[in-house]
Amino acid sequence: MSSFQIISIAGLLYILAMPLYIVYVLTKNKNLGYVSTVTLSAGALIHIFGFIQRFKEMYEINHSFMRSIPITNLYESLVFFALCIVIGYLFIEWKYKNKSFGVFVSALAGITIGLTDVLGITKEVQPLVPALKSNWLLAHVTLSFIAYAAFAISFITGVLHIIVTADSKKSFKYIFSTAILALMFFVFLSLIIDMATASNPKTVKIFHSTLANPSIVISIISWLFLFALIFVFWKWGNVLSKLLQALKIDENLLEDITYKAIAFGFPIFTIGGLVFGAIWADQAWGRYWGWDPKETWSLITWFVYAFYLHAKFLRGWTGAKLSFIAVVGFIVTIFTYLGVNLFLSGLHSYGSM
Amino acid sequence: MSKLEKWNDKIWNFFASVDLAIALFIVISVAASIGTVIPQQPEPEATIRFFAKFFTIDTAHKLYEIVSLFDLNNVYHSWWFTFLLFMFALNLIVFSLDRLPHLLKSFKTPPQSIPNQVLEKMPIKKELKIKDGSAVLDKVIEILKKQGFRTHSFQTNEGFQLLCKKWSKTRLAVYLTHLSILIILTGALIGTFFGFRGFMNIVEGTSADFVISDQRKSIPLGFQVACDKFEVEYYENSAVPKAYRSYIRIIENGQPVKFNGKETVIIEVNQPFSYKGITFYQASYGFQPTENAEFRFTFIDKNGKETQLKARFEEKFKIPGTSVIASVEDFSPALGIDEQGRLFNMTTEMINPAVLVVFEDGEKKTEQWILKRIPETWDTPYGKLKFNELWGAHFTGLQVRKDPGVPLIYVGSILMCIGLFICLFLRPITYFVTIDKDKVTFYCPSSKGKFVSEKQLDEIINKIKGEKA
Numbered sequence: 099m100s101s102f103q104i105i106s107i108a109g110l111l112y113i114l115a116m117p118l119y120i121v122y123v124l125t126k127n128k129n130l131g132y133v134s135t136v137t138l139s140a141g142a143l144i145h146i147f148g149f150i151q152r153f154k155e156m157y158e159i160n161h162s163f164m165r166s167i168p169i170t171n172l173y174e175s176l177v178f179f180a181l182c183i184v185i186g187y188l189f190i191e192w193k194y195k196n197k198s199f200g201v202f203v204s205a206l207a208g209i210t211i212g213l214t215d216v217l218g219i220t221k222e223v224q225p226l227v228p229a230l231k232s233n234w235l236l237a238h239v240t241l242s243f244i245a246y247a248a249f250a251i252s253f254i255t256g257v258l259h260i261i262v263t264a265d266s267k268k269s270f271k272y273i274f275s276t277a278i279l280a281l282m283f284f285v286f287l288s289l290i291i292d293m294a295t296a297s298n299p300k301t302v303k304i305f306h307s308t309l310a311n312p313s314i315v316i317s318i319i320s321w322l323f324l325f326a327l328i329f330v331f332w333k334w335g336n337v338l339s340k341l342l343q344a345l346k347i348d349e350n351l352l353e354d355i356t357y358k359a360i361a362f363g364f365p366i367f368t369i370g371g372l373v374f375g376a377i378w379a380d381q382a383w384g385r386y387w388g389w390d391p392k393e394t395w396s397l398i399t400w401f402v403y404a405f406y407l408h409a410k411f412l413r414g415w416t417g418a419k420l421s422f423i424a425v426v427g428f429i430v431t432i433f434t435y436l437g438v439n440l441f442l443s444g445l446h447s448y449g450s451m
Numbered sequence: 452m453s454k455l456e457k458w459n460d461k462i463w464n465f466f467a468s469v470d471l472a473i474a475l476f477i478v479i480s481v482a483a484s485i486g487t488v489i490p491q492q493p494e495p496e497a498t499i500r501f502f503a504k505f506f507t508i509d510t511a512h513k514l515y516e517i518v519s520l521f522d523l524n525n526v527y528h529s530w531w532f533t534f535l536l537f538m539f540a541l542n543l544i545v546f547s548l549d550r551l552p553h554l555l556k557s558f559k560t561p562p563q564s565i566p567n568q569v570l571e572k573m574p575i576k577k578e579l580k581i582k583d584g585s586a587v588l589d590k591v592i593e594i595l596k597k598q599g600f601r602t603h604s605f606q607t608n609e610g611f612q613l614l615c616k617k618w619s620k621t622r623l624a625v626y627l628t629h630l631s632i633l634i635i636l637t638g639a640l641i642g643t644f645f646g647f648r649g650f651m652n653i654v655e656g657t658s659a660d661f662v663i664s665d666q667r668k669s670i671p672l673g674f675q676v677a678c679d680k681f682e683v684e685y686y687e688n689s690a691v692p693k694a695y696r697s698y699i700r701i702i703e704n705g706q707p708v709k710f711n712g713k714e715t716v717i718i719e720v721n722q723p724f725s726y727k728g729i730t731f732y733q734a735s736y737g738f739q740p741t742e743n744a745e746f747r748f749t750f751i752d753k754n755g756k757e758t759q760l761k762a763r764f765e766e767k768f769k770i771p772g773t774s775v776i777a778s779v780e781d782f783s784p785a786l787g788i789d790e791q792g793r794l795f796n797m798t799t800e801m802i803n804p805a806v807l808v809v810f811e812d813g814e815k816k817t818e819q820w821i822l823k824r825i826p827e828t829w830d831t832p833y834g835k836l837k838f839n840e841l842w843g844a845h846f847t848g849l850q851v852r853k854d855p856g857v858p859l860i861y862v863g864s865i866l867m868c869i870g871l872f873i874c875l876f877l878r879p880i881t882y883f884v885t886i887d888k889d890k891v892t893f894y895c896p897s898s899k900g901k902f903v904s905e906k907q908l909d910e911i912i913n914k915i916k917g918e919k920a
C-alpha cells in the first residue's frame with residue numbers, strides 16, 4: 099500500500115474522531131471520551147506509519163537519510179502539519195487531562211488531509227530539485243512545521259478564549275472572532291472552488307472563481323455571500339460560546355495553553371525557520387538574508403509573536419487582548435506558509451501545487 | 452531637577468520603553484510587508500505596470516510618484532527603513548542599560564521577609580492544615596530542595612516564612628537574546644560596508660577575473676576563475692534536473708592554485724566554494740553557443756576499441772579505421788519524438804541533446820540523428836558513435852560574495868537560540884511559604900502560568916502530606 103493511501107486512512111480516523119468528541123463534550127460520558135481519544139491516537143499512529151512509509155519511498159529515490167524527509171511539496175507539508183497538530187494536541191490532552199477542544203483539532207487535521215484528496219494536489223513521490231538537496235532540509239523544514247503546528251494550536255485556543263470571554267454580540271471581541279472564523283471558512287470554500295474550476299492545476303489563482311471572478315455578477319454574489327457568511331457566524335456564534343460556557347471550559351486553561359504553545363513554537367520557529375533558514379540560504383544562495391517574500395513574512399510572523407511575548411511579560415497584558423495577538427499571529431503564519439506561494443513570487447516556490 | 456535633566460530623562464525613558472519596542476514591531480512589520488507587495492525594482496515601468504492592474508494608467512503614474520518619493524520600490528534599503536532598524540537597535544541598547552543594573556543588583560541584595568498583608572494579595576494561594584508547625588519546617592525545606600528550589604527561611608511573629616526560588620538567574624537570558632540581535636545587526640552592517648555581492652558568467656573553456664556587482668560595478672578579484680566544464684545532470688528518464696555542476700580552476704599570478712592537491716574544484720547548488728574570503732555559488736547557467744563550441748563523441752568500432760572524437764559545427768572528421776568522413780550538420784538541445792514519430796525540439800534546455808551527423812562513404816551519403824540519452828541511436832553502419840556533449844556552449848552563472856560580517860551573524864544566531872530557549876523554557880519560579888502553628892500556606896506572586904504553578908504546588912503539598920502519613 100502506498101504512503102498516501104495509509105495517510106488517507108489516518109485522515110478518515112480523524113474525521114471519525116470529530117463527532118465522537120462532540121458527543122463526548124455534550125454527554126460527558128467517560129467511556130466515550132476514552133473512545134474518542136483512542137480513535138484520534140489510532141489515527142496518529144497510522145499517520146506516523148504512513149509518514150515512515152513515505153520516508154522509505156523518498157529514500158529509495160534520494161539515497162540519503164537527511165534528504166529524504168517527506169516535507170518537500172505542498173501535499174507532504176500539509177500532511178506533516180496535520181500530524182504535528184494531532185500529536186501536540188494529544189500531548190496537551192494528556193498533560194492537562196482536558197479533552198474540551200479535541201473536536202477542533204480533529205476537525206482541523208481531518209479537513210487538512212481531506213483537502214489534499216479533494217484538491218487533487220499531486221501525491222506522487224518526487225525527486226528533489228537541486229535547490230532542496232541539502233542536509234539543512236531536514237532541520238529547517240521539520241522545525242518550521244512543528245512551529246506552525248504549535249501556532250495553530252495557540253490559534254484554536256486563542257479563538258476559543260476570545261469567544262468564551264465575549265460577553266455580548268455587540269462586543270468587538272465577539273464580532274472579531276466570529277468574522278475571522280467566517281472569513282477562514284470562506285477562504286476554504288473558495289480554495290476548493292478555485293481548484294475545481296481551474297483549467298490548469300498548476301496555475302490556480304485564489305479567489306479567481308469567487309471574489310475576483312471576471313464576471314461581475316458572480317463577483318458581487320461572492321461578496322454578498324461572504325458578508326452573509328459573516329452575519330451567519332455572528333448570529334449563531336453564540337451557540338458555540340454558550341456550549342463552551344456550559345462545558346465550563348476554564349478560560350485560564352485556554353489562555354495558558356495559548357501561551358504555552360507560543361512559548362514552545364517561538365524558539366523552535368526562531369532556530370528552525372529563521373536561523374537554519376539563514377544558514378541554508380547563506381550556503382545555497384550566497385546570502386543569509388535577502389528580503390525574499392518568504393523570508394520577509396517569516397520575520398513579520400516572528401515580530402507578531404515577539405509582540406505577544408513582550409505584551410504579556412513586560413506590559414502585563416492578559417485576557418482576550420492577548421489572545422487577539424495570537425490569532426493575528428497565526429493568520430500571518432498561514433500567509434507565510436501558503437499565501438506567499440499563492441500570491442507572491444520568490445525563491446521559495448517549491449511548495450506550489 | 453533642571454529642565455535639561457528633565458528632558459534628558461524623558462528621552463531616555465522613551466528609548467527604554469517597551470511601548471516603543473511594540474510600536475517598532477508593528478511599524479517594521481507593516482513596512483516589510485509593503486516591500487513584498489510593491490515590486491522591488493528600480494525601473495518605473497515595473498511599478499506602473501503593477502498599479503495599472505488595479506487602477507487607471509493615470510492613477511498608476513501618480514502612485515509611482517509617491518512610491519519613488521518614499522523609496523517604496525526599494526523599501527529594505529531606503530533611508531527610513533534603515534532608520535527604523537537603527538531605532539530598533541537603539542531601543543534594545545537603552546532598554547538593557549536601563550534595566551540590567553537593577554536586575555544585577557537584585558541578585559546581590561539579601562532576601563527579606565514579606566509582611567503578611569502583601570502575601571495575602573498574591574494571586575495564587577494554597578493551604579495545608581497541619582498539627583505541629585515547628586516539626587514540619589525541615590521537611591518542607593527538604594522537599595523544596597529536592598524540587599530544585601533555593602530556600603531562605605525567616606523567623607517571623609507568626610512562625611516561619613520561606614522564600615523559595617528556582618532558575619532566578621534565567622532572567623538574564625532576555626538580555627542575552629537582545630544582545631544577540633545587536634550582534635546580528637552589527638554583522639549585517641559590517642557586511643554592507645566591507646563586503647560585496649555580485650555575479651559572474653563564465654563560458655565553458657574561458658576564464659574571468661572580475662565580478663559585476665549588484666550595483667553594476669566591475670570589481671577585480673585579483674585572480675582568474677576558469678570554467679573548464681559545466682554540466683546539468685538529469686534524473687533518469689526524466690526532464691527533472693538532478694544537479695548543476697561547474698568545474699572550476701583558480702589561477703593566481705599565472706599559476707593554478709591547488710586545493711587538497713587538486714586543481715579542479717566542483718561547485719554545485721548547495722556546495723559553494725571559498726577562496727580568500729570570496730565565496731562562489733552555483734546560481735544559474737545558460738546556453739550560449741560560441742565559435743569554439745565543439746561536439747564530443749566516443750567512437751566504438753566493431754572490435755570494441757574506443758576513440759575520443761571532437762569536431763566543431765559542420766567541421767569534417769574521419770571515423771577511425773574507415774574511409775568515412777562525418778560532420779555535424781544540425782543540433783537540438785532537447786530532441787523529442789511526437790505521436791506521429793516526427794522529431795521536434797522540446798525546450799532550449801539541454802535535456803536530451805542530439806546531433807544530426809552526415810556520413811560520407813565515397814559517393815554514398817547517409818545522415819542520422821544521434822541522441823545523447825538514447826543508446827539505440829548510437830548504432831551506425833560503421834560502429835557505435837556515442838554523443839557525449841556539446842562543449843563550450845554553456846556558460847555557468849556564479850553568484851560571488853564577500854561578507855566579513857557572516858561570522859558575527861552565526862555567533863548572534865547561536866546566542867539567540869540559547870537565549871530564547873532559556874527565557875521561554877526555564878522561567879524563574881518564586882514561591883513564598885508561611886508555616887504557622889496549624890497550617891502551611893503557599894503563595895505565588897505571579898499569575899503567569901497559573902495552571903502549572905497550581906499543579907506544582909499541589910504536588911509539593913501532596914508530598915508533604917505523604918511524608919506526614
